Amino acid sequence: MTAPPGAAQGDPAPRADRRFVIAARRLVTCDPSRASASDPLGVIEDAALVVRDGAIEAVGRRQEILHPGADLEIAFEAAGVVTPGLVDCHTHAPWVGSRDAEYAVRMAGGDYEAIAAAGGGIVASMRAVRAATAGELAAALRARLRRMAALGVTAVEAKSGYGLDEASERKQLEAIAEAGEDARLPRVVPTYLALHALPPEAAGDRAAYAGVVARSWLPAVAAAGLARYVDAYIDRSAFSVDEARPVLERARALGLGVRVHVGQFADVGGAALAASLGAASADHLEHVAPEGIEALARAGVAAALLPVASFTLRQDPPPIAALRAAGVPLIVGSDANPGTAPTESLPLALALAVRLYGLTVAEVILGATREAARSLGLADVCGAVRAGLRADLAIWDLPHENAIVQPWGTPRAQAVLRDGEIIAVRG
Ligand code: NIG
Numbered sequence: 001m002t003a004p005p006g007a008a009q010g011d012p013a014p015r016a017d018r019r020f021v022i023a024a025r026r027l028v029t030c031d032p033s034r035a036s037a038s039d040p041l042g043v044i045e046d047a048a049l050v051v052r053d054g055a056i057e058a059v060g061r062r063q064e065i066l067h068p069g070a071d072l073e074i075a076f077e078a079a080g081v082v083t084p085g086l087v088d089c090h091t092h093a094p095w096v097g098s099r100d101a102e103y104a105v106r107m108a109g110g111d112y113e114a115i116a117a118a119g120g121g122i123v124a125s126m127r128a129v130r131a132a133t134a135g136e137l138a139a140a141l142r143a144r145l146r147r148m149a150a151l152g153v154t155a156v157e158a159k160s161g162y163g164l165d166e167a168s169e170r171k172q173l174e175a176i177a178e179a180g181e182d183a184r185l186p187r188v189v190p191t192y193l194a195l196h197a198l199p200p201e202a203a204g205d206r207a208a209y210a211g212v213v214a215r216s217w218l219p220a221v222a223a224a225g226l227a228r229y230v231d232a233y234i235d236r237s238a239f240s241v242d243e244a245r246p247v248l249e250r251a252r253a254l255g256l257g258v259r260v261h262v263g264q265f266a267d268v269g270g271a272a273l274a275a276s277l278g279a280a281s282a283d284h285l286e287h288v289a290p291e292g293i294e295a296l297a298r299a300g301v302a303a304a305l306l307p308v309a310s311f312t313l314r315q316d317p318p319p320i321a322a323l324r325a326a327g328v329p330l331i332v333g334s335d336a337n338p339g340t341a342p343t344e345s346l347p348l349a350l351a352l353a354v355r356l357y358g359l360t361v362a363e364v365i366l367g368a369t370r371e372a373a374r375s376l377g378l379a380d381v382c383g384a385v386r387a388g389l390r391a392d393l394a395i396w397d398l399p400h401e402n403a404i405v406q407p408w409g410t411p412r413a414q415a416v417l418r419d420g421e422i423i424a425v426r427g
């Protein structure tokens, strides 16, 4: 009997220390060697994959994998679609507190930048993060990562940026490191974002604050191995290119990658800086001139699209057609944060990228799997279903990948595996 889409039988990860097989009615591999112009996602119908010791050992059509003599049993039969675990390339996940009052003001017409200039916004979250104990912050982050996993997410980039003093930024990075040791949570990629806003004690001197970050805080963070990337918020009411450059150049000199918030409210030249530093991504890009797009394309910098933020800020989309035409890789993140993107849902961001930005479903799936993994330095770890990568998978109770961008706000991942082990399952 064929089970209806959404139903499934078996145990998707019986024992991670041995070989087992997952069969899927439809498998979205995101493997470029299987992709074609008419099938950019490299889909296999009636597929099976073999997991061994947490890694993907083989992928193919069911009859190829389960050939006579293969000595394999199907542990789990997915009646719907299976995809790589989703990869969220941009989050501000380690935060506590709530900015609900500010949100209400903004929804009634209040201006985000004006609220920030009056001491709200990022600095309001800074007060909450500074007041939280390390334990409270780590617990909030772990809970958030667990909820993200339940939405199909198996890897998350997580930024500091709500501490804005040396110790509080470290507290955020240490919470990320602690979560990163938990194999039952999504894998976590830490990003240092001390240049997120100017703390009140800096008395308005952005250059001096950035100088301290570059000379002192950042080298210590790098020496402690607490960050893989460094970010800076480069915009008209945030840091200028000249203020951010010393920090980002220092990051490169210390062997760290760079990913930058640029062009959220105005093009102040951040894209060119990102390109000149060989950044992994330039994020937001609602405002970017053609020369900035060309620079990103030449340098191979991915555009991290954050449609939840532009939705809550009532902004026009980034110049998607021009980015696409220039060949800039498009990735999509949730931007999960307590201000501009009050969600933890990458599937919601994908839905908005399709609805508001006109991306195709294939673009958003690749932008939240293979391309996102590549931008986070995880191309050899996850982001696709192919032999050799870790078995990070989302098993959906949906018949087709097109449906992943439809059920807004409802978790539809049936089981989520990291390293071949279940990290989330729907009861
Ligand atoms: O990506 N624009 C800067 N940073 C965040 C917002 C953070 C906040 O409002 O707390 C963003 O939109």
Ligand code: FE
Binding pocket: 090, 091, 092, 261, 335, 337
């Ligand atoms: Fe952000």
